[in-house]
Amino acid sequence: MGRVVIVDPAFASSAGHHVDVNDQLLEVLSQQGWAVQCWCDEAVTRGGCIGVFSGCGYVDPRHWADLGGTVHLAKRMERQFLKALGRPAGEPPQPVIGWVLHTALPFQLLGLARALRHQPRAVVVVSLMFSPGETLEGEGGVPSAVANCRMALSALARAVKQGGHRLHLQFPSQQGQELYTPVLKAAGLSSSGLHPAVVGTERRIAxxxxxxxxxxxxxxxxxxxxxxxxxxxxxxxxxxxxxxxxxxxxxxxxxxxxxxxxxxxxxxxxxxxxxxxxxxxxxxxxxxxxxxxxxxxxxxxxxxxxxxxxxxxxxxxxxxxxxxxxxxxxxxxxxxxxxxxxxxxxxxxxxxxxxxxxxxxxxxxxxxxxxxxxxxxxxxxxxxxxxxxxxxxxxxxxxxxxxxxxxxxxxxxxxxxx
CATH class of the missing domain: 3.40.50.2000 (Glycogen Phosphorylase B;)
Structure with a gap:
């Protein structure tokens, strides 16, 4: 059936929504018969989670405030991503047929895009939770952050086209979709629609x-x-x-x-x-x-x-x-x-x-x-x-x-x- 990987480098503790979102993804996706992993920060020790990333989360906004910082962190994430794909001893792992990324900043989008250039064709599901001008500080809408986001999405568009990946780029609200419309157009991408609330309730829980x-x-x-x-x-x-x-x-x-x-x-x-x-x-x-x-x-x-x-x-x-x-x-x-x-x-x-x-x-x-x-x-x-x-x-x-x-x-x- 293949493997599905949730890529969440900012998942580093039980505080916030990451743990609940990833737990639901791990359970529901595994019910489809796929081998499911959550690649997260190395500080996390939970079932189904693998500590792949270090220094790739929301540590300090100054690190990704400019283009240089964004590219530097994206390269770090790419290196750790590719290292995790190294074949372990014993039987080779199942091929990855799906990548899932949610709650990602531009440098994390760029890191995924760079890594996808080396990967076989797969389904890529990206939830753009943050607004295009997000810095996690102040009021948002920062022009340099919007430019970084546009650059990261352009790189994602190229990686998807080169690798023949099937991209689903979706949004958790109508407002988010509206904010991204001009950015996606500039990056050569389009929205594939809305998705249900990322921290809503699965019917089995409800x-x-x-x-x-x-x-x-x-x-x-x-x-x-x-x-x-x-x-x-x-x-x-x-x-x-x-x-x-x-x-x-x-x-x-x-x-x-x-x-x-x-x-x-x-x-x-x-x-x-x-x-x-x-x-x-x-x-x-x-x-x-x-x-x-x-x-x-x-x-x-x-x-x-x-x-x-x-x-x-x-x-x-x-x-x-x-x-x-x-x-x-x-x-x-x-x-x-x-x-x-x-x-x-x-x-x-x-x-x-x-x-x-x-x-x-x-x-x-x-x-x-x-x-x-x-x-x-x-x-x-x-x-x-x-x-x-x-x-x-x-x-x-x-x-x-x-x-x-x-x-x-x-x-x-x-x-x-x-």
Whole structure:
């Protein structure tokens, strides 16, 4: 049947979405009868994963800020890639019939393109998760980063043509596809369409989350935070809500008996003052759940599915072009449980448009009034509860209702070289 390789040099720890995406890819692709491997950073020790790369992840944006740095890192990735293909002792490995790359920066796209020049014909599936001007710092849209991305995609176009590979270049959102349209045209490539949310839920997992436990006495449950400590992802706004809960003042009626969910899992340590605040919340606020640990995918979907409203107060300038995996995870969990989804966030930016495109209820809030905005969103969410899954647009139902790994498997199966 051949071998399928997931190329993810930035997968170096259990923080972030890489582990969940790759676990689903490994499982679903192997069910097709292929030998599946995930080539990741050498720091990872998980089943199905091989530590191929070193120094090829998101270590320091200064390393890929210019063309020279991009080419230097791409050559490093290429060398490590080709070394991994060296034939081990014993039986030769099965030929690679499919390559999968997701969440890649320009130097990683270029590294893959350079390596593909040496490979037999195969199916190549690339998900362009990052915007073309992404640097992982600042607001994005940096012209030099766009130029690097265009150069990397041009190299990929040449490598695919020279090697006779079948390329599927796809996007996780309509916004991403629009941003890339002029870049792809300049590189001599075209989009092959959208793929389901990369951090959505496979149907096999969703069956466990269709009927999540209801909050006691029909209390509202609010998602305050989920994920790491990166700047601009709403942690300070969530902590503002925790502070107001601890102050003991009267709460808006929909929230006077609410349950609160705050999850954190990050490579960077939480500041001591914030850890103390969250400890107090766990001890003093009734119904406050603080999970200071990684949560498995099934349990995560169960918890998110039970949240009436999610506070995603991302910075609309930093996230003008950046996507949010949490938005998709929350929306997917609610869709699979046949419930409407409501978001409270800052107006503008990628999140608001994507939420509206998916058919989610969006409520704009501001500093100093997040509790009031959450209360209004809970009222609206419950008023629209009867709509359930009918709330979502056609785009939302397709993006959230299908699994990324299953979609990738279909692309490879239907394009597998003979």
């Amino acid at each position: 069956t466990h989350s269709v009927a999540p436990p209801q909050c006691s006495n029909n209390r509202a449950r609010i998602l305050l935070h989920w994920g790491d400590t990166k700047v601009g992802k709403g942690r300070q706004e969530a902590l503002e809500v925790v502070t107001r809960l601890l102050n003991g003042g009267p709460l808006p009626p929909p929230l006077d008996s609410a349950e609160w969910l705050f999850q954190l899992h990050s490579e960077a340590p939480l500041p001591e003052s914030e850890r103390v605040l969250l400890d107090r919340g766990r001890q003093q606020v009734k119904g406050f759940l603080w999970l200071n640990e990684r949560v498995g995918l099934v349990r995560m979907q169960e918890l998110l599915a039970g949240c009436d409203v999610a506070l995603l107060a991302y910075d609309p300038n930093l996230y003008r072009y950046r996507s949010s995996g949490l938005l998709w995870s929350y929306a997917s969990a609610r869709w699979h449980s046949r419930r409407s989804a409501a978001i409270v966030g800052r107006s503008g930016g990628w999140l608001e448009r994507e939420a509206r495109d998916l058919g989610l209820t969006w409520w704009s809030g501001a500093d100093g009034s997040w509790l009031e905005s959450l209360a209004s969103a809970v009222i609206q969410s419950r008023a629209e509860a009867s709509r359930g899954a009918d709330q979502y647009t056609d785009y939302g139902r397709w993006m959230l209702g299908n699994g990324f790994a299953t979609h990738v498997a279909e692309l490879i199966k239907n394009s597998e070289p003979t």
